[in-house]
Amino acid sequence: VKMQLQQTQTQAQTQIQTQAQTQAKSQAKYINSPETKIYSKSKSIYGLFEAKNNIVENDAALIVEGYTDVILLHQEGIKNVVASLGTALTTEQIAVIGRFTKNIIIIFDSDAAGMRASLRGMERLREYNEKLDLYHESNINMRVAVLEEGYDPADYIMRKGRENFLERLDKAVNIIDFTIDMILRKYDINNLNDKLRATDELLGFISTLSSKIVQEECIKKISEKLNLRESLLIEQLLKKSNKKSFKKTLDNKAGFEGIKQDEKAANPLKNIEIEALKILVNGLGDKFYELLDIGPEYFKFDDTRKIYEIIKETFIKNKSDNNQVNFPLEISSDKLEDEQLKALYNMITFSSVNYSDYNLACLEVYNNLKRIYITDRLEETKKKLKQFENFRKELIKKEGEQSAEKLEKVDNKIKELNLRLNKLENEQFKYK
Template sequence: MGISKITSDQVKERMDIEEVISDYVPLKRKGQNLWACCPFHGEKTPSFSVAPAKQIYKCFGCGKAGDPIQFIMDIEGIGFQEAIRHLAGKYGIEVEEDEARTPEQEQAQSERESLLIALGFARDFFVKNLETEEGKSIGLSYFKERGFSPTIIQKFDLGYALDGWDHLLNAAKKAGFQEEILLKAGLILQKEGDPNRKYDRFRNRVTFTIHNISGKPIGFGARILTKDKNQPKYINSPETAVYHKSDVLYGMYQAKKAIREKDNCYLVEGYTDVVSLHLSGIENVVASSGTSLTDGQIKLIKRFTDQVTVLYDGDAAGIKASLRGIDLLLEGGLNVKAVVFPEGEDPDSYSRKVGSDAFQSYLEKNSRDFIGFKIGLYKDEIARDPIRKAEVIREVVQSIGKIPDPILRSVFTKEAAGLLDIEEEIIHAELNKSLLKHQKDSFEKQKEEEFQEAQIEELIGAKEETSFSEILRLQEKEMIRLLVNYGIEKLEGQELHLSQYLLSETADLEFETPVYAKILGIYRQQLSQNQIPGTDFFLTGTDAEVKKEVIDLISPRHEVSTHWEGRHEIIINKENDDLTLTGYKSILRLKRKFVRKMMEEAKQKIKNAEAQALEFEEVAELQEIYFTLKKVQIEIDKELGIVIG
C-alpha cells in the first residue's frame, strides 16, 4: 500500500530543510547558507552546505545532495515512502494510504521495511509482557529493584521475554508475519540440522530495545536474571539489514537533543548505565553496548557534538585495556575527557548509591582531559621505573599525534611536559618524529596509488582521450549550469531569455555527457512548448540523477562576503550582471571544445592513413577539414582573448 499524493504534497509543503537536518547535525550560518561537518563522511572542516532559500543540501566533500526527503532517505537508509512517513510523523501529518493498489504493489514491500515492522511488533510484545503475571513477578520486579520508574521503562521501551520456546514466534505468526522475516530480523532461530524447528531467540530475559536515530526499533539486548553459568549474561540481536552494530549507539535516539544542548556526550559501556544516568537527570549519554568503539559510532557522536566524556568503571586494569578508544575518539576530531569511578563502582551502581545530585557533582569535579587522565593512570609506575616513564611518554605522544588540530596538539604537548616533568622540546621532538613518519607513510601510500593508476592508464592507452573528454564534460557542465541558474532570466534590453539564446546558438551540438544531454533535452522539449523550466521544475521532478546534478549546479561552494561591498565600498562583479556576455562566452568556449575534438579526430585519421590504406584524395580532404577547423578555432580564440603562440 502506497502513501497518497495528498499526504506527500502536505509533507512537501510543511517540511523545512533546516528543521529536518538540524535533528541530525548542528548547523551554523555563514552568509546566506548554513554549514556543518558532513554526516555522511568523516571530515574536520565543514563542507556540508544547506540552502534554506532553495530547500536543498549539498556536500562539497562527498557529493551527497538533495532535498529534505532525500536527506532522510540517505541518513536513515530508507526508501521514499518510509521517508515521507518519517516526515509526516515529525510534522504531525496524518498518513493517508493510496487505495488504488496493483498486485505488484501488494508484494512491493521492501525487506527493510518488513524487518522494521516485525521489530516494532516484537518491541510491543516484550513491553506488554511486563503486564503478565510472569512479567510482573520477574521482569518488572528487576526493573523496580534498580529504581527504574514507569516513565523510564516507557521511555526506553524496556520489556520482558517470556520463559518458553515460541511465545513471540506464535504471536508473530498469528499477526501475519512470515517465519522468513522473523529469521532475518534476528527474532527467532532455526535449530541446527532441523530447518523445520524454529524458536525464540530471546527467552526468560528482560529486554532493552535498541532504536535507530529516528526512534524505530532495530534490535534488542536481553539480560538473563537467573544465575545459570551455562548461559551468557547478555545476548544481543545479530547483524541484520537494519541493524549494523558498528554504526549504532544505545540511547542515541533518547540522547541526541540533550547532547546538542549540553554540547557534550557521556559515553558509557552498558544499557543499564544509560538508563541509570537518565534517572539521575543526565540525558546526554550513550553506550557502546560492551563492544569496542568503532569509526561509525564516533561519526555518530560527532553529528551532535565535538565533546565527549568517557565514564570508566573503577577497575584500573580494565581502563588500561580500553584506552585505545580514546585514541580513536581523538583521531575522529573529538575533544576527549574522562571520569573514573571509585574502585568496584560503575555509572549504574554509583548513581544509585549516592543519588542524583551527588552523582552529577562527582562528574563535574572529576572530569579530566585525556592527557591528565592518561598520565594519572600510570603515575605510580612512572615514579618508580624510568624505563616505564619513557614508554608512557611515547604512548602520550602517540595520543597527541592523533589530534587533527595543530593548536590543540601544542596545548596538550605543554600540559604533558608539565605533568611528566620533562622538557617540552623533548615531547615536541618525539611528536614531530611521529607526525613525519605518519606523513611519510601517507605519502608513500599515495605514490603507490598514483603509480597503479598510471599503469592502468598506460595499459588502456586512454590518458589523452580521457583528459580531452573530461575537458569537454566540464564545458558541457558549465553550459548546463548557466541554463539551470539563469535560463529563465531575460537578456538586458531584450525580450529574449538566456535559455532561448543559449539553445538557439547550440542547436547543432549534441552533448556527450549523458546527464547533461538529458537536461538539455528536457530544456529543448519545454521550450518547444513555450515553457521555460526553472530550478523548481527540476527539483520536483522524478529523475533522481537529474535532480542530484541540478542541486550540484545551483549550490555555490563559496559566497562573497557582503562586508566587502558594504564596509569597503568594493564592487564585486557577478556573472549575472551581464548575462549576454556571460552566455556568449560560454557558447564560444563550448564550440571551441567541439571544434578541438573534431580537429583531434581528423588528426588521428591522418596519422592512421597508411595503416588504413587511404587514398591520397581522402587524406587531402582530411587535411582540408583540419585546417578549416583550425581557422574556426583561431577566430574563437580571438573573441575569447586567448593568446595564440
C-alpha cells in the first residue's frame, strides 16, 4: 500500500511525530505514529507553528482532518488552517488554540447528505458534540463549514478554487445548529412517525447540553422547525431526562438512603427539597435569603444537598464579582460532577414554577424544611433519652445507690436531653 509521510512539529518547530496518509480505501484515511513521552496526540496540532500569526490576524482557526489539506490550503494562501490529526479537539488543543482566537471553523469533507452516508464524517461530528460543554466553557465559538459531497478540502480547493472555498467558509454555521439540521434531514417531518422520531432524537441531543440558555435556544428552534409548542417540547425533554438519569439517581444512588419511590410518584420529602432548589435558582420570595442560608444539613439527599451547595456558592461568587446576581442562576457544568446531577439540575431549571404567591410558596418550603429537620432531630433526641433512661435503670439494678458518681453523670445527660427536647418541641411548633 502506498503511503505519504508527514512530520508534526510543536510550536517551537520541534519534530514530534510522523503521520501517514494511505491510498487504500479499505484503511483509515490517516495513520498516526504511536504516542510517546514526547508525542501526545491530544496535545498536538499539525501546522500551528506556521499558522498561528495568520490565526491571530484573521481571528479564526480553520480545522481540517489531515496534513495534506493543511499544505494545499497554505499553498493557496489560506494560512490560518491547522489539523487536529483525525480527532475532535481535546481540552489541551482548545487551550492552545484559545491563546490565538476564540473562533473555530471545522471543515467537513462533504455536505449534510454526504455526511449521513459517511461513517467517518458522522463519527467526527459525534466526537465534537460530546465536547460541546468544553467549548462553551472556554468561550469558543465553534462553527461548521461543509464542502460538496466527494470533496475533501485539498480536492475542493484544487478543483473549485480559492474563492469558492472562501464562500463555503462564509456559510459556516454554529455546530449546534448544524447538528439539529443534520438530524432533521434524516426524517420526513410531514410524516407523523418520522416527526415523532425526529423529535425524540433532537431532544436526546439537547438533553446532553448542560447550559440552560443553550437548551432553551435549541427548544425555540425545534419548536419553529417542527411546528410544536415549546411547552410540549420542554415537557418531553424532562421526561427523557427523568428516564435516563434522574429516576436512576433516586432509586440507586446511596444518597437516596434506601428509600424507594413508586414508579409514578416521587418521594414527598425529596419533592420539598426540589421545590426549595427551584425557588433558589429563580430567586423567588421574601424568605429567599433565609432559605439560601438554611444550611446543607437540611437536605436529606446527597444530590439535592450537592446542588444546594453549588447554588449557594454560585450566588456568593456572582455577588462578590459583580455586586449583583441575575436570575435564573446559571451553574457551570464543571460543577455538576456526573450525569445524574446534570439531569436533576436540568429538571429543576426546566420545571415550571407556577405559584400564585411566590412569598407564600417560599415561606411554606422554608417552614417544611425546618419542620422536617427538627422532627428528625426530635426523634434522635427521644431515642437517646430512652437509651440513657434504660441505662440508668440497669445501673441501679446492678450497682444500686453505690454508683452515685455514675448516676450523676447519667442524670446530667438526661437533663441535657430533656432541655434539648423541650427546645426542639417549641421550635417544631413554630413551623407547623
